[in-house]
Amino acid sequence: MTRRARSDMIAETRAKLIAAARQAFTRSGYAETSMDDFTAAAGLTRGALYHHFGDKKGLxxxxxxxxxxxxxxxxxxxxxxxxxxxxxxxxxxxxxxxxxxxxxxxxxxxxxxxxxxxxxxxxxxxxxxxxxxxxxxxxxxxxxxxxxxxxxxxxxxxxxxxxxxxxxxxxxxxxxxxxxxxxxxxxxxxxxxxxxxx
The missing domain is CATH 1.10.357.10 (Tetracycline Repressor, domain 2)
Incomplete structure (x- = not known):
């Protein structure tokens, strides 16, 4: 089994968060969307969001x-x-x-x-x-x-x-x-x- 490159994992995590946020923001708007809405949908934690985007506004x-x-x-x-x-x-x-x-x-x-x-x-x-x-x-x-x-x-x-x-x-x-x-x-x-x- 080959190990995935770190850059691939980073890109995949970012893509998952962006995709989940697009759906959540479209459905409920920025103000009504909690970070848990899109981190749960992406199967990730708030820590991943903070690491890649800083905060909800960065996302x-x-x-x-x-x-x-x-x-x-x-x-x-x-x-x-x-x-x-x-x-x-x-x-x-x-x-x-x-x-x-x-x-x-x-x-x-x-x-x-x-x-x-x-x-x-x-x-x-x-x-x-x-x-x-x-x-x-x-x-x-x-x-x-x-x-x-x-x-x-x-x-x-x-x-x-x-x-x-x-x-x-x-x-x-x-x-x-x-x-x-x-x-x-x-x-x-x-x-x-x-x-x-x-």
Whole structure:
């Protein structure tokens, strides 16, 4: 019988705790979830949680980072089209649609800002702004969208998308708000197109 590498055991323990926390936070929210809820579900002790994440807030941070990575992967896949404008619109729409996902709705949009604060979410925001600005710059260079300051436009679009996603997430009927947000997003983005390309 071969002994498992310590790094494999560490990775497995972290993965178990993150998976259990995702389920518990989604089901009950951060405030209503006790550490025992996810340590028991993972078959681990509080000591394992403290060792790997420091505390419950550290575990939330790791869960948010995991979800952020998964969201980025989904957004990049939605953007991968031959038509850069179509990819851009699909990316923006998907961001809004993800606010209906129970994990994203509860953990990323509700719990993370309230518990972790804006400073923890800043690296993700900066990455998103850089990605949007790069896409806008490329479309300006190709004559797909009107000339403007790509960084400023990225901030405006990101701000609108983030606020709309939070608005959708807090609704009693989020699907209704998503429909309205999607329709009006199309109206907003159409102003970027160059003449004759709509």
């Amino acid at each position: 939330l941070r790791a869960v948010v980072e995991t979800l952020d990575g998964e969201m980025d992967t989904r957004l990049d896949a939605a953007s991968a089209t031959p038509d850069p404008w179509d990819g851009f619109v699909r990316r923006c729409r998907l961001y809004l649609e993800m606010s209906l996902d129970p994990e994203i709705r509860q953990i990323v949009l509700k719990d993370a800002p309230a518990v972790l604060g804006a400073s923890m979410l800043e690296p993700s925001r900066r990455q998103c702004l850089a990605s949007l600005a790069a896409r806008l710059s490329a479309m300006m260079a190709a004559g797909v969208v009107r000339k403007g300051d790509a960084e400023t436009l990225a901030r405006l679009i990101n701000g609108a998308l983030t606020d709309a996603a939070l608005w959708i997430a807090e609704a009693d009927d989020p699907a209704l708000r998503l429909t309205s947000a999607r329709d009006n997003l199309d109206l907003l983005l159409s102003g970027l197109r160059t003449e004759g390309r709509a």
